[in-house]
Amino acid sequence: MARRGENIYHRKDGRWEGRYIIGRKQNGKPRFGYVYGRQYIEVKRTLTILKAKAAKNPAPVLEAYRNGTLEAWVDYWLEAMTKPYVDISTYRIYKSQAEKHIIPRIGGLQVGEIRQDDVQDFVNEIKKGLAPSMVHNVCRLLKSIFVAARDKNLIGEIPFGKVRKPQNKVKRPRVLACSEQLRLERDVAQTGELEYIVCLYAGLRLGEVCALRWEDIDFEEKMLYVNHTLKRVPCKEGGAKTKLILDTPKTENSRREMPIPAFLAWQLKEKMARENGRETDFVFQSPRGGCLDPRTLQERLKKKFKKLKVRGAHFHTLRHTFATRCLEKRIGIETLSELLGHSTPQITIQYYAHCTRENKIKSIRRLNRIAC
The missing domain is CATH 1.10.150.130 (Tyrosine recombinase, N-terminal domain)
Known part of the structure; x- marks a missing residue:
């Protein structure tokens, strides 16, 4: 059947x-x-x-x-x-x-x-x-x-009381150095690949940037609304193994409003004006029209990093870089957690605790002794 x-x-x-x-x-x-x-x-x-x-x-x-x-x-x-x-x-x-x-x-x-x-x-x-x-x-x-x-009253106590698990060390996320980010921004300025700038300055996930539509952007308020994500799921029928679907974000927190810098709002508005004559709905489209495949976007960035000699980076590195730049600008953990769409600030701390620690060290080192 x-x-x-x-x-x-x-x-x-x-x-x-x-x-x-x-x-x-x-x-x-x-x-x-x-x-x-x-x-x-x-x-x-x-x-x-x-x-x-x-x-x-x-x-x-x-x-x-x-x-x-x-x-x-x-x-x-x-x-x-x-x-x-x-x-x-x-x-x-x-x-x-x-x-x-x-x-x-x-x-x-x-x-x-x-x-x-x-x-x-x-x-x-x-x-x-x-x-x-x-x-x-x-x-x-x-x-x-x-x-x-x-x-459901099938068991009494949960048999997990004192179970010992291996220590789970969270790896420090790969973040672009300022020099690497500058090289990337200069390159995409020439090619017009604005999708990478959106990720660097709005912290969107891969599926979220591919699902972005013009109706999700408020140019007057300079606000971007994350309402959907594009994901690849297995096909239940037909010859293809997988297919792309437009879905709601994974959690309610992932569905969020995102303030964007003025320069980014202007660049997006310019892009919309250039494409005014096209039958367009998605901000970033494939050459044949319709949504841009996340795998295509990943592959493009992989080749770009190789050309720019940026090693050990991948698409999610752009999101990590956005988070790190925010912490460097003294944006608080709770605010950053909301901007990233994390379910709790604890998740944000888990991944970016090293950033806050480095900021504390820099702040203390700027202290001078009061002259006697």
Whole structure:
């Protein structure tokens, strides 16, 4: 069957079939209810109503997981409790981490019987082949799975109390030196590639700058609004492996307003005037029209850095450079966190603590002794 949407399939007889979990068999495998219809939207609406009813009275469904395996609970957590509420890229990351690391090692254990020693053995095993940062990511995912099980009264305590994980050292982000940034700006001034200037002076992510549209810019207020991001996701049908979609930002904090310097607002306005005769919606377009592929933008910058002899830098380096220049101008962490679209200031501190430390050192070194 060709698949479309969440557990909705196109049957050979022309009808659409939707399914939803209504319980568990004795072996722990899911038991499904089915919905049929001639139109996809018809099945989707009916399925949404049935799932909502199941969510209001989940006890009969969830009770089957109490004595089931962790693998069965992970499957339910991913499909019923996570997928409808996160974007597709986040869901696929969770699913990949669960299938690669969690399920093969402890998926066969009974949910209610997993103890802290089991989790510690699991961590000790995965840290042999994974970077500390990935170990921490997998552990956060596993803890979320256990938290959900506790909230549904499937387990008592979360078996994560004193689990020891490898030290996760956050790498200092690569930032362009002022001389490197100057060389880049001079080069793009000649080629007219304004997209890199937008990233350097507004701190946009790759998908955000590719999704930028003229309606997102207020020239009078000199304000830029981040309302969308462009991302590549796997295709569910057809021959292509992936496709570009225009989506909302990953978190609510990523959806933000961004003041921009006067010179940048002027350059963007000039660009819009030059393209007034074109059928244009996106600020930065491909030669064939439409949005600019993020991979194309990455490849262009890679070649440009090579030409300018800037080593160890990539597209996200522009965003790191913006953040560092802001801190050098004494912009506070909380303000910078909002400008970058971070969910909390702690994330900003985690990545740019070295910048604030260097600023403190420079400030103290400017102190002179008071003359006696």
